[in-house]
Amino acid sequence: xxxxxxxxxxxxxxxxxxxxxxxxxxxxxxxxxxxxxxxxxxxxxxxxxxxxxxxxxxxxxxxxxxxxxxxxxxxxxxxxxxxxxxxxxxxxxxxxxxxxxxxxxxxxxxxxxxxxxxxxxxxxxxxxxxxxxxxxxxxxxxxxxxxxxxxxxxxxxxxxxxxxxxxxxxxxxxxxxxxxxxxxxxxxxxxxxxxxxxxxxxxxxxxxxxxxxxxxxxxxxxxxxxxxxxxxxxxxxxxxxxxxxxxxxxxxxxxxxxxxxxxxxxxxxxxxxxxxxxxxxxxxxxxxxxxxxxxxxxxxxxxxxxxxxxxxxxxxxxxxxxxxxxxxxxxxxxxxxxxxxxxxxxxxxxxxxxxxxxxxxxxxxxxxxxxxxxxxxxxxxxxxxxxxxxxxxxxxxxxxxxxxxxxxxxxxxxxxxxxxxxxxxxxxxxxxxxxxxxxxxxxxxxxxxxxxxxxxxxxxxxxxxxxxxxxxxxxxxxxxxxxxxxxxxxxxxxxxxxxxxxxxxxxxxxxxxxxxxxxxxxxxxxxxxxxxxxxxxxxxxxxxxxxxxx
Numbered sequence: 001x002x003x004x005x006x007x008x009x010x011x012x013x014x015x016x017x018x019x020x021x022x023x024x025x026x027x028x029x030x031x032x033x034x035x036x037x038x039x040x041x042x043x044x045x046x047x048x049x050x051x052x053x054x055x056x057x058x059x060x061x062x063x064x065x066x067x068x069x070x071x072x073x074x075x076x077x078x079x080x081x082x083x084x085x086x087x088x089x090x091x092x093x094x095x096x097x098x099x100x101x102x103x104x105x106x107x108x109x110x111x112x113x114x115x116x117x118x119x120x121x122x123x124x125x126x127x128x129x130x131x132x133x134x135x136x137x138x139x140x141x142x143x144x145x146x147x148x149x150x151x152x153x154x155x156x157x158x159x160x161x162x163x164x165x166x167x168x169x170x171x172x173x174x175x176x177x178x179x180x181x182x183x184x185x186x187x188x189x190x191x192x193x194x195x196x197x198x199x200x201x202x203x204x205x206x207x208x209x210x211x212x213x214x215x216x217x218x219x220x221x222x223x224x225x226x227x228x229x230x231x232x233x234x235x236x237x238x239x240x241x242x243x244x245x246x247x248x249x250x251x252x253x254x255x256x257x258x259x260x261x262x263x264x265x266x267x268x269x270x271x272x273x274x275x276x277x278x279x280x281x282x283x284x285x286x287x288x289x290x291x292x293x294x295x296x297x298x299x300x301x302x303x304x305x306x307x308x309x310x311x312x313x314x315x316x317x318x319x320x321x322x323x324x325x326x327x328x329x330x331x332x333x334x335x336x337x338x339x340x341x342x343x344x345x346x347x348x349x350x351x352x353x354x355x356x357x358x359x360x361x362x363x364x365x366x367x368x369x370x371x372x373x374x375x376x377x378x379x380x381x382x383x384x385x386x387x388x389x390x391x392x393x394x395x396x397x398x399x400x401x402x403x404x405x406x407x408x409x410x411x412x413x414x415x416x417x418x419x420x421x422x423x424x425x426x427x428x429x430x431x432x433x434x435x436x437x438x439x440x441x442x443x444x445x446x447x448x449x450x451x452x453x454x455x456x457x458x459x460x461x462x463x464x465x466x467x468x469x470x471x472x473x474x475x476x477x478x479x480x481x482x483x484x485x486x487x488x489x490x491x492x493x494x495x496x497x498x499x500x501x502x503x504x505x506x507x508x509x510x511x512x513x514x515x516x517x518x519x520x521x522x523x524x525x526x527x528x529x530x531x532x533x534x535x536x537x538x539x540x541x542x543x544x545x546x547x548x549x550x
Contacts, residue, residue, distance in 0.1 A: 030055045031191045031522065032515055035100055035248050038194060042088060042099055049088065049099040050081040053143060055525045056101050060146075060192050061532060062523045067168045068537045069177070069186040071106050073146035074113055075531045080143050095141025096251050096281075103188070103196040105181050106147035106164075107154055108134055108239075109228035113144075114369065117230045118152040118161025120383035120547075126369035131228025132259040133197070133239060140255040145193050148183030149536060152385045153358075154199055154232055155394070157207050157450030158443070159183060162385035162547050165540035166445060169211060170516035172479035178211030178442050179450060180204040184242050185212040190519040195243040195252050201232045201350065203437070203455030205240050209467040210437035210486025213513045215249045215503065216242045218455075220493045221462030222271050224256050227264035231357035235349040235414070236459045244513065246468070246503045250280040253496065275494040283497030289505045290327030292431045294489075295424065296320065299338040300435035300454040308440040315471030315485040316436050322509040323434075331428050337420050340454045347414050347460040352407040354397040382548035385541065389449045391550055418461045425492060432502060433490040437467055441483050446542040458490055465490045466499040469512045480517040 028041040030052065041047040047055075057073065064070045074080075084099045104110065107117045109127035116122040130138070138144065149164035151157060159167040159182025169177040170190045177186040181198030185208025188196045198205040200218045209216035217240045224239050231237055241252035260276055262268045301316070302309045320330055358375040361367070372378040376398055379386075386394050401407075424430065440452040458465045466489045472482030489506070491499045541547065 028052065028055070029522070030059065032244060033191065033194060034245055035097065035194060035251055038100060039098065049084040050078060051525065052099060053077055053081040053101055053145065054528050056145060056193055057528060057531065058523045058525045059190070059519070060534065063190055063519045064192070064534060065537070066173070066518065067170050067186050067190060068165055068540055069148055069167050069183040069190070069192065070103075070534045071116070071118070071147045071149050071164050071183070071536050072113060073531050073534050074144050076112055077143055077145050077531050078528060084141065084143070095139070096255055097137060098141030100142050100195070101145040101193040102137055102142045103145055103184055103193040104134065104147050105150050105184050105196070105198045107150060107199055107230035108197060110134055110144065110147070113147060115230065116163050117154065118150050118163045119378065120162040121378050121381045122371055123163055124369040125367060125371035127228065128366045128368050129228065132225045132262055132264070133256050134228070136255050136259050146534070148187050148196060150183050151180035153230065154180040154201060154204055156180060156387055156390060157182070157203055157453065158387065158447065159208070160385065160387070160541055160545060162383065162541070163538065164536040165538045166542060168445065169442060170518050171212070171481060172483050173518070174478045175442050175444050175483065176211070176447070176450065178207035181242065182208045182211075185209060185214060188212065188214055188242055188244060189516055191515070195241055195248050197239065198242050199229060199237060199239045200455070200459070201236045202348070202459045203450070203453040205242060206437045206455050206465060206467040206486070206488060207442075207450060207453055209242055211442035211484055213469040213472070213484035214242050214244060215246050215469070216240060216467045217249055217253055217496060217500070218458055218465045219253065219257065219496055220464045222267040222269070223275070223494075223496065225259045225262035225265040225268050227262055231361055233350045233353045234357055235353060235411075246500060246507055247281065247284060250284055250500045253500075254278065254280045272494060278497060280497055280500055283501055284504050287501045287505060288327065289323060289509070292328045292502065293331055293429055294323060294328055295331045295333040295428055295430045295433045297338050297433055297435040298332055298334045299336070300340060300439065302439035302452065311473035311483070312436050312438065312440060312485050316487060319470045319487055319506070319510050323506065326505065326509045331430065333424060333428070333433065335420070335424060337417070338457065340456050343417070343456045343460065347410060347417055348456065349407065349410055349460070351393055351397040352400050352402050352404055352410070356401055379550055385545055385547050386550050387449065387545050394550055414460050421457070421461055421463065422492070431491070432499060435488055436470070437486040437488050441473055441485070446544050448544070454488065458488070463490055463493055464496050464499060466503045468503045468506050470510065471512050472514070481514050
C-alpha cells in the first residue's frame with residue numbers, strides 16, 4: 001500500500017493540480033521528523049507538501065486540546081503547501097526550509113494572522129507587514145503553520161495568558177513547559193511542526209528548550225533583527241529558533257540571521273563582517289570534544305538535596321562525566337559574580353525599558369485592527385493577565401523610563417559585568433561556559449514564578465547561548481519518562497558556529513531526547529478541505545492568576 005501511495009503521489013504531482021493530489025494520505029512518519037527527512041519524503045515521492053502539512057494538523061487536532069500550545073493555525077497553510085507542490089512538479093524547488101512547517105511564537109508580527117502576545121486586549125491587533133525574521137523564513141520556503149501560546153507579553157516563564165490559557169508540559173501535565181516561549185517548546189516536543197521560534201529577554205528561548213528536551217539558540221545581541229517583535233527590553237531582547245535536533249537549529253539560525261543589517265533595529269549594525277551570511281549548518285562539520293575547555297559555573301547550581309534539585313545535579317554530573325570521557329577539560333568557575341539572583345537584582349533593565357518599547361510598538365503605523373495605543377491603556381483595559389509575583393515589576397515599569405538615573409548606573413554595571421565575563425574566558429582559556437538552564441525542575445502549574453533559572457547572565461551581556469538536552473528526572477506517575485533537564489553552553493560574542501558545533505558533540509555523547517509518552521502514538525492523517533480553527537482553552541488559567549488585576 002505504501003509503494004502504491006508513493007507512486008500515486010508522484011503521478012498526481014506531475015499530472016494533476018495540487019488540489020487533486022489529496023486522496024492518498026502521507027505515509028511519511030512525522031513524529032520527530034527533521035528538515036532532511038521531510039525533504040527526502042518530498043523528493044522521493046513518499047509525500048506531498050500538502051500531505052506533510054495535513055499530517056501536522058492532524059497531530060495538533062489530536063493532542064493540542066490536552067497541552068493547549070497553539071493559539072491559532074494559519075488559514076493559508078494548505079494553500080501555500082499546494083503552491084509548493086506545484087513548484088516541485090515544475091522542478092523549481094529552492095530554499096533551505098522548503099515545505100518545512102514552522103510555528104511562530106505569537107509575538108512575531110505576521111500580515112496574515114493577528115499578533116497578540118497572548119493578551120486579550122491585543123486579540124484584534126493585526127500587523128500589516130511581516131517581521132523581517134518571518135520574511136526570511138518564508139523566503140527560505142517555510143510554511144508558517146500557526147502561532148503558539150506564550151507567557152503573556154513574554155514577561156515570565158509560566159506560559160499562561162489571558163488569551164490562550166495555560167500551556168502544559170507534554171512530559172508532565174502537572175508542570176509548566178517553561179517560558180515565555182512555552183507554547184513553542186511544548187508544540188515542538190509534541191511534533192506539531194519541524195521547528196519553532198521564540199524570543200528571549202531573560203530565559204525565554206532556553207527555558208522551554210530545557211523543559212521539553214529540545215535545542216535552542218539565543219544568538220549574540222544584534223545577530224537577528226528584532227523588528228516586528230512585541231518588545232520588552234531594548235537591552236535584553238533577542239529572537240531565535242527552537243528545534244528537536246542541532247542540525248535543524250543550525251539551518252533555522254542561518255535563515256533567520258540572513259536578514260542582516262536592518263535599519264529598524266540598529267543593534268544589527270554591531271555584527272562584524274565575518275559574522276554576516278554565515279552558514280551555521282556548515283559549522284557543524286568536523287570538530288570534537290578533545291581539548292575543549294568548559295568552564296563549569298558552580299554558582300548556577302543548587303546543591304541542596306531535594307526531589308526538585310537533585311535530578312538536575314545528577315543529570316549535569318552525568319553530562320560532565322560524558323564530556324570528560326570525550327576528552328574535554330572541565331574548569332570549575334567559582335567567581336561570586338556569577339549568581340543569577342544577584343545578577344537579576346543588580347543588572348536587569350526591563351522595568352526601565354518596557355513601557356517605552358511597548359508604546360513605540362503600539363504606535364507603529366503598520367499595526368492595524370483594534371488595539372490599545374499605549375501600555376498604560378492596555379493595563380487600564382482589564383483585559384490582561386499579570387501573575388501576582390510581577391505586580392510590582394509592571395507597576396514600576398508603568399512609571400519608569402530610561403531617563404531614570406538608576407538606569408544609567410545599571411548600564412554601566414552591565415559594562416563591568418561584561419568585562420568580568422570576558423576576563424573569566426581569558427584567564428582560564430575557555431571555549432565556553434556550561435551550567436544548568438534551571439537549577440531545579442521546571443515548576444508546577446500554579447507556581448508563583450518560574451524560579452531557579454540561570455539565563456540572566458547571557459541576557460544582560462548579550463553573549464550567545466546554545467541550550468542542549470542534558471537528561472531527565474526519574475520517571476513517575478505524572479512523568480512516565482521523567483522531566484526534561486537542559487544545559488546552557490555560553491560562548492563569546494559571535495561564536496554561534498562554534499557553540500553549535502560543541503552542541504553537536506555534546507548531543508553525540510549524551511543522546512537523551514525522548515518523545516513524550518502523551519504524544520507518542522501515531523495519528524491517522526486526514527484529508528483537509530481547509531485549515532481547521534483552533535480554540536485555545538482560556539478557562540485553563542490557574543486560580544492563583546486573576547485576570548485584569550495589577
